[in-house]
Amino acid sequence: MTRLTSRSFLVFVILIASIFPLNFIPHPQDLPAATHDQVSGKQGEVLVVTVPVQGDPDRVVGHLLNREIVFFPVGEGVYAGLLGLDMQDKPGRHKLMIQVEYPDRKERHRITVLLMKEDFRVQHLKLPKKMVDLDSKTLARVRKESKLLHHAFESVLPEPLWKSQFIEPVQGRVSGRFGSRRVINGQHKRPHSGEDIAAPKGTPVVAMNTGMVRLTMDHFFTGKGVILDHGLGLFSMYFHLSAVDVTQGQLVEKGQPIGKVGATGRATGPHLHWGVRLNGSRIDPYSLLKVSLDSTS
């Protein structure tokens, strides 16, 4: 058995403290929280990172892979950030730099993010030819609509609107998995950026959390759809609806109906396409259901 003198124990504690300068607090509700200065997750997952602060900093902001993550207070002396790992982020070790900005100084923390590869499946689909091989008029429409979509994600509400846990917008069988590599009519297409949940036409679709209606649309691919802005770069998308029951700029509560399941746009049958975007990353909506955080600001 190893015996530690009180002096060597003190050295050991100081060493540990210098190796692990950050205190990560695991959330009571089983968060994928870290206990030291490395966090790990798979492509498409969301991670919660907490950082200790003193007093009242002006701003706490993190940078990972050219993305900005704004941290928010979650308790006495603790800020948290939601880290979205995009479905196509390169596996490996990445650097997350966090800056705590006080009126008179800046404090920097460095965390290693170990990003692991997710084994996404291949999904073969057959669709009518005109929905896949687009004519020039449709192509022009699709390009215009894609610009509108990206524009919706550009402005970022400075405060989190969401409260505690996220919920599923509709219950049902998952008919199209997030991240699946799609082969449509034999052609390789972009990976699926959301979850498809099959449900009867007309089933109410509810908001996954509190947010503001950023965009309502009726586009070629998405059909009738709603994009909610939950603040701090978190957006949720609800596509292929048969009806949209909200208007742009409206505030909606968690669980509030925002539309109905349908098969509008490019869809093979009635289902909800549920997508989530976090700081520019396409993440698996189901990974958000493990997160529960309340802002204390």
Ligand SMILES: [Zn+2]
């Ligand atoms: Zn889909």
